[in-house]
Amino acid sequence: MRIDITGDAARFLAEAENFLRRDPLRNTVIATAVANELGGRAAGAMTRFLTVRDDAGQVVGVATSAFGGKVYLGELPSHSISAVADAFSAEETPPTSVEGVQADAAAFARYRSRVTGGADAELFSARLFRLGALSVPEAVGKPRPATEDDLDVCRDFIEAFCDEIGESRPFDEEAALRRIDAGFWWLWEHDGVPATFVGRNAEILGWARIGPVYTPPQLRGNGFASALTAAVSGVVRAEGADACLFTDLANPTSNKIYQAIGYEPVRDFVCYTLTAAG
Numbered sequence: 001m002r003i004d005i006t007g008d009a010a011r012f013l014a015e016a017e018n019f020l021r022r023d024p025l026r027n028t029v030i031a032t033a034v035a036n037e038l039g040g041r042a043a044g045a046m047t048r049f050l051t052v053r054d055d056a057g058q059v060v061g062v063a064t065s066a067f068g069g070k071v072y073l074g075e076l077p078s079h080s081i082s083a084v085a086d087a088f089s090a091e092e093t094p095p096t097s098v099e100g101v102q103a104d105a106a107a108f109a110r111y112r113s114r115v116t117g118g119a120d121a122e123l124f125s126a127r128l129f130r131l132g133a134l135s136v137p138e139a140v141g142k143p144r145p146a147t148e149d150d151l152d153v154c155r156d157f158i159e160a161f162c163d164e165i166g167e168s169r170p171f172d173e174e175a176a177l178r179r180i181d182a183g184f185w186w187l188w189e190h191d192g193v194p195a196t197f198v199g200r201n202a203e204i205l206g207w208a209r210i211g212p213v214y215t216p217p218q219l220r221g222n223g224f225a226s227a228l229t230a231a232v233s234g235v236v237r238a239e240g241a242d243a244c245l246f247t248d249l250a251n252p253t254s255n256k257i258y259q260a261i262g263y264e265p266v267r268d269f270v271c272y273t274l275t276a277a278g
Helices: 009-020 028-038 078-089 102-116 148-165 173-181 224-238 252-260
Strands: 002-006 048-053 059-066 070-073 097-100 119-131 142-145 185-190 193-200 207-214 242-248 263-275
Touching: 002 009, 002 078, 009 028, 009 048, 009 059, 028 048, 028 059, 028 070, 028 207, 048 078, 059 078, 070 078, 070 102, 078 102, 097 102, 102 119, 102 263, 119 224, 119 252, 142 224, 148 173, 148 185, 148 193, 148 207, 173 185, 185 224, 193 224, 207 224, 224 242, 224 252, 242 252, 242 263, 252 263
Parallel strands: 070 097, 207 242
Antiparallel strands: 002 048, 048 059, 059 070, 097 263, 119 242, 119 263, 142 185, 185 193, 193 207
């Protein structure tokens, strides 16, 4: 077994594309990270791409680390988890969290805590959904793609979303403008005022992931998020791609509304925080 880590998204894709294509939906987060790096939309992620190879040199597992040590585990051989943890721990920025399917993320977190003398704690559980038969609900207002004039509005929505989920990420204006120019950021307009934000990612390997989705608390309950998510999902479908998204399992509202517009559950994931000893 051999483990390689690179910051070169093009190199990683060339080496791992066949493996990613085995289950592109399962690998949507990692594939999207590649697309964002190649498209200049990574917004300071500084993603490190990891491959696990077998004795014949074939890629048999993938993972990433981004945004200051946030590790995401793709499909991996179970016996490689500790070696993957060691490889990321040897990087300039060691792991601060790990997300993946339950067994893999838990094994990574336990191993990392045991080796470092630190601690781990479950932060959240997420569910991956894929779009089935799309149902577009009615709501007062209309969807529209964001424009460069909406940059500050989009910034406010995204920063409020990050504050609400307790995740701090820098707002990269250049990357944001690229997303707007690509038609990836959308707004629901109500009474001439943006009321909801929905982002989407570029299609890669046949899939485009929806998110983030944010409506200010005072405007919730009007169906804006459902209507805009459905509209953006329809755009993805019209482009010939399949749509997917993640929900927080602790948020019953989001899990309900996405299923109501046609999203079907696929797989659950869990994220653990990792803290150093002392």
